[in-house]
Amino acid sequence: ETGVTQTPRHLVMGMTNKKSLKCEQHLGHNAMYWYKQSAKKPLELMFVYSLEERVENNSVPSRFSPECPNSSHLFLHLHTLQPEDSALYLCASSQGGSGANVLTFGAGSRLTVL
Amino acid sequence: DAKTTQPTSMDCAEGRAANLPCNHSTISGNEYVYWYRQIHSQGPQYIIHGLKNNETNEMASLIITEDRKSSTLILPHATLRDTAVYYCIVARYNAGNMLTFGGGTRLMVKP
Numbered sequence: 137e138t139g140v141t142q143t144p145r146h147l148v149m150g151m152t153n154k155k156s157l158k159c160e161q162h163l164g165h166n167a168m169y170w171y172k173q174s175a176k177k178p179l180e181l182m183f184v185y186s187l188e189e190r191v192e193n194n195s196v197p198s199r200f201s202p203e204c205p206n207s208s209h210l211f212l213h214l215h216t217l218q219p220e221d222s223a224l225y226l227c228a229s230s231q232g233g234s235g236a237n238v239l240t241f242g243a244g245s246r247l248t249v250l
Numbered sequence: 251d252a253k254t255t256q257p258t259s260m261d262c263a264e265g266r267a268a269n270l271p272c273n274h275s276t277i278s279g280n281e282y283v284y285w286y287r288q289i290h291s292q293g294p295q296y297i298i299h300g301l302k303n304n305e306t307n308e309m310a311s312l313i314i315t316e317d318r319k320s321s322t323l324i325l326p327h328a329t330l331r332d333t334a335v336y337y338c339i340v341a342r343y344n345a346g347n348m349l350t351f352g353g354g355t356r357l358m359v360k361p
Contacts, residue, residue, distance in 0.1 A: 243292055
């Protein structure tokens, strides 16, 4: 365990379903991130929250909706996804504001859209 | 942030040193070199970072050339568990922690 816990680890959903991915960090960090990793492609930064405010939204389709209710929790709400959205979704946290770019990642949630 | 170039893949014999190169010829003066690795089906893991001096920690050593246009990550005694994709990233210190990952080097440690 790295201190960043993601649930569920595996999710299969239809294109009309609504589901959510959850991330929880136990490190006292003040910034949290969602990355997407598709097969044979580099990690793509999706969203960044710093002090619970969204500071980055990397041209992500609106069918992905992030939520950060507090500095320890981050959600990614999914609705009407497409098969090409099947990927490993990685959550990370860091102590933003000062210091090196050290992100602590969770193990990821592997999403399959049928 | 400056772009990095890494070999797509490398092999290393178990117990030998693994030397992973990275070119970052457009690095600017306030950019650091960071290394992460990703073991299959896990999230990336931070390894080490440096500005211009060589750095060493319990995981690895980082050698940065004097002109800072390239660097080498050294795993002194590679084990099978070091098989992973290694990412070299150049970014400003305290850059909002918005790291951009490239394709990395797939290191295969063989018995």
